[in-house]
Amino acid sequence: MTSSWFQDPTLLAAMLGALLPFVSFAVIMVFTRPYPKLSATISVAAVSVSLICALSLLSRHWHLEQPIQYTAKWLVSGKLYLPFGFMLDQLSLLMLTIVAVISFLVQVYSLGYMAGDPGFARYYAFQSLFAWAMMTMTIAPNMLQFYVFWELVGLASYLLIGFYFEKFSASEAGKKAFVMTRFGDIAFFLGLLLVLLHFGNLNIVDLNSVDVTARMSPALITLSAILIFGGVAGKSAQFPLLTWLPDAMEGPTPVSALLHSATMVAAGVYMFARIFPFFSKSATAMTLFLAIGTITMLLASTMALVTRDIKQVWAYSTISQLGFMVMGLAAGSYFAGIFHLTTHAGFKALLFLCSGVFIHEYETNDFFEIGKYGGRGLKVPIVCMTLAAAALSGLPPLSGFFSKEAIMGGLAGLHNPIWLWAGLLGAFLTAYYSFRLIFAILFPKKIEEVHHEEHGGHGHGHGEDHHHAGIYWVMAWPLIILATVTLVLGFFHTPLENFLVGHHGGAEGHGGGHHAWLLYVAVGLALSGVGLAWLEFGRKGASQVGFVERIEPVKTLFAERWYIDHFYRLFLDYVIYGIFSNLFTRNDRRVIDGGIDGICRATVGGGRVLSFLQSGMLQYNLMVMFAVLALVALYFFF
Amino acid sequence: MNSLYTYLFLAALLFSLGIFGVFQRRSLIGMLIAIELMLNGASINFMAFNRFLAPDPIVGQIYTLFIMGIAAAEAAIALSIIVAVFRRLRSINIERAQELRG
Numbered sequence: 182m183t184s185s186w187f188q189d190p191t192l193l194a195a196m197l198g199a200l201l202p203f204v205s206f207a208v209i210m211v212f213t214r215p216y217p218k219l220s221a222t223i224s225v226a227a228v229s230v231s232l233i234c235a236l237s238l239l240s241r242h243w244h245l246e247q248p249i250q251y252t253a254k255w256l257v258s259g260k261l262y263l264p265f266g267f268m269l270d271q272l273s274l275l276m277l278t279i280v281a282v283i284s285f286l287v288q289v290y291s292l293g294y295m296a297g298d299p300g301f302a303r304y305y306a307f308q309s310l311f312a313w314a315m316m317t318m319t320i321a322p323n324m325l326q327f328y329v330f331w332e333l334v335g336l337a338s339y340l341l342i343g344f345y346f347e348k349f350s351a352s353e354a355g356k357k358a359f360v361m362t363r364f365g366d367i368a369f370f371l372g373l374l375l376v377l378l379h380f381g382n383l384n385i386v387d388l389n390s391v392d393v394t395a396r397m398s399p400a401l402i403t404l405s406a407i408l409i410f411g412g413v414a415g416k417s418a419q420f421p422l423l424t425w426l427p428d429a430m431e432g433p434t435p436v437s438a439l440l441h442s443a444t445m446v447a448a449g450v451y452m453f454a455r456i457f458p459f460f461s462k463s464a465t466a467m468t469l470f471l472a473i474g475t476i477t478m479l480l481a482s483t484m485a486l487v488t489r490d491i492k493q494v495w496a497y498s499t500i501s502q503l504g505f506m507v508m509g510l511a512a513g514s515y516f517a518g519i520f521h522l523t524t525h526a527g528f529k530a531l532l533f534l535c536s537g538v539f540i541h542e543y544e545t546n547d548f549f550e551i552g553k554y555g556g557r558g559l560k561v562p563i564v565c566m567t568l569a570a571a572a573l574s575g576l577p578p579l580s581g582f583f584s585k586e587a588i589m590g591g592l593a594g595l596h597n598p599i600w601l602w603a604g605l606l607g608a609f610l611t612a613y614y615s616f617r618l619i620f621a622i623l624f625p626k627k628i629e630e631v632h633h634e635e636h637g638g639h640g641h642g643h644g645e646d647h648h649h650a651g652i653y654w655v656m657a658w659p660l661i662i663l664a665t666v667t668l669v670l671g672f673f674h675t676p677l678e679n680f681l682v683g684h685h686g687g688a689e690g691h692g693g694g695h696h697a698w699l700l701y702v703a704v705g706l707a708l709s710g711v712g713l714a715w716l717e718f719g720r721k722g723a724s725q726v727g728f729v730e731r732i733e734p735v736k737t738l739f740a741e742r743w744y745i746d747h748f749y750r751l752f753l754d755y756v757i758y759g760i761f762s763n764l765f766t767r768n769d770r771r772v773i774d775g776g777i778d779g780i781c782r783a784t785v786g787g788g789r790v791l792s793f794l795q796s797g798m799l800q801y802n803l804m805v806m807f808a809v810l811a812l813v814a815l816y817f818f819f
Numbered sequence: 820m821n822s823l824y825t826y827l828f829l830a831a832l833l834f835s836l837g838i839f840g841v842f843q844r845r846s847l848i849g850m851l852i853a854i855e856l857m858l859n860g861a862s863i864n865f866m867a868f869n870r871f872l873a874p875d876p877i878v879g880q881i882y883t884l885f886i887m888g889i890a891a892a893e894a895a896i897a898l899s900i901i902v903a904v905f906r907r908l909r910s911i912n913i914e915r916a917q918e919l920r921g
Contacts, residue, residue, distance in 0.1 A: 797917035797918065798913070799916065800913065
């Protein structure tokens with residue numbers, strides 16, 4: 182491997198792509214932190230090279246037969262052999278490209294969004310760290326390396342969510358994200374240990390082979406699959422651990438875009454897909470995942486119905502779309518889940534970046550306010566956002582339509598129709614809350630006339646003022662690129678499917694085929710969601726009060742996120758602080774402190790006692806000396 | 820009467836007296852005198868062995884001469900220490916010099 186790494190273009194590209202962001206992180210942190218411009222240049226340059234590498238790898242290996250692995254010995258312990266390196270197969274190539282594209286666009290966008298921020302250089306350093314961790318995780322050949330970078334992704338997102346660490350809520354949100362995902366990661370790690378103990382190997386290729394069933398009992402596979410899924414639940418904000426994601430909005434908006442589309446939360450679903458054959462060996466576990474995905478999807482959609490914060494809406498929608506992906510994967514349609522991950526990465530990044538433009542311009546997160554101040558005046562973002570929202574709702578011919586249909590097709594293939602109905606309900610809710618936001622911005626009740634003093638000219642239509650024009654266009658270009666992607670990606674459905682599924686032997690369950698009626702029902706439901714939103718928010722004289730908001734208790738329930746956070750708070754207060762912390766504090770005070778104090782006291786006391794021997798009398802010392810000499814003499818004579 | 824044992828007995832007596840004095844006297848001068856007694860006891864031993872057992876090489880006498888020289892030097896040093904102690908404590912009583920007591 183070492184001899185010819187520079188001759189093998191594949192390996193060179195993989196190494197360059199994966200390592201350069203880290204180099205840029207290190208260089209920025211060590212040398213160029215005081216120079217924001219230079220730091221940003223380094224970071225963007227590194228991520229551009231990564232992007233080029235990823236794209237070239239993807240095009241080079243479009244007809245890949247076997248996964249390509251490059252590994253070097255990392256750790257040998259007894260029979261355990263852990264290599265470290267790269268594995269390129271269809272899935273990792275696709276994901277690598279997604280990560281590189283989104284990271285690149287977000288970093289370019291941030292040039293405008295973060296301009297003038299005191300932490301500019303630090304921001305770019307963290308972005309590079311994030312890109313490095315995510316890319317190396319993507320192409321990890323074994324689960325241990327995967328886990329290491331998985332945690333690094335968590336670290337980077339912690340740093341970025343808590344980027345404005347002077348703000349209390351931001352540092353709290355960072356902490357919450359970190360601790361909550363760590364919760365899932367504990368389960369993940371235990372699952373890995375279980376697999377390691379019983380299977381003796383963590384290579385992804387081996388895990389996905391049929392060997393597993395031969396060496397592990399079905400119950401054991403189920404248990405370890407569920408434990409490993411804990412990591413997915415933490416990272417991808419699935420049901421019990423979903424509340425960290427909305428709080429993660431405290432970070433800068435481009436960070437949210439990155440976090441929600443291609444990196445942090447996508448990591449969970451990516452892991453699910455990565456060892457999908459392993460998971461699918463346990464039907465029980467898959468049903469559980471299906472249930473978790475469904476619950477997550479519905480809970481998050483209902484939360485999105487009532488919030489007024491533009492970023493919160495997209496955050497909840499991310500959770501619910503992640504639920505969709507988990508549902509798709511758990512229903513056995515491998516391709517559908519990944520396809521939705523891909524399309525979602527595109528349009529969700531777009532949604533967040535658009536929101537970022539609004540937030541940047543109007544300095545408020547409330548989309549009713551944004552509408553009031555004339556948000557529709559910003560032409561590029563509003564068009565892009567509408568497009569992305571339509572994709573999110575699954576309207577044809579946008580990318581979201583194709584991937585959602587694929588998932589629905591997978592769900593329809595299941596015996597129990599309840600999953601399909603839940604999915605359709607979710608699609609309806611998604612369309613409703615997305616367009617609630619869009620219509621609130623597009624057709625505000627009244628546009629504030631008096632807004633000239635601060636943002637000259639925003640009130641009436643002509644979007645960017647000349648002062649900000651440069652920054653505005655830096656931010657607008659990524660939007661346009663992403664919008665194009667959103668528009669056309671759906672038509673790559675078949676090539677992508679051939680590319681991905683060729684290897685995995687036909688996505689099981691997807692074979693249920695497209696039910697024609699399903700297509701119409703799904704689109705019809707999405708359209709009726711849009712229509713309902715139009716009735717309540719869009720049309721002239723609309724009350725701008727959603728149907729959910731009319732019922733007070735339901736609204737409170739949704740707005741309080743189903744009291745999940747309250748539950749965690751109570752749990753934290755009573756169980757963690759009340760019992761464990763208390764016990765540990767006592768243990769600390771009594772046992773550990775007491776023990777140390779006891780040792781000190783014993784030493785002092787012993788010294789006191791022994792010091793009686795030191796009388797300070799010359800003659801006693803002499804006597805002892807004499808006695809000893811006399812005894813020695815006696816001993817030698819007799 | 821004029822035999823080895825007489826001298827050895829005398830030497831042992833002197834040495835024991837010296838030891839007793841060193842342990843018992845609280846005055847530094849007294850302790851110094853007692854040490855001189857011990858040295859003299861040892862010297863008598865050397866002389867007696869030289870005289871009765873090995874008269875030919877006069878090693879014993881040379882030892883005794885050395886002891887006398889050393890005793891003189893020791894007396895000088897000890898006295899100067901005693902003077903220093905007296906200057907510090909205004910006393911040459913050994914019981915006053917107990918600052919190192921634990």
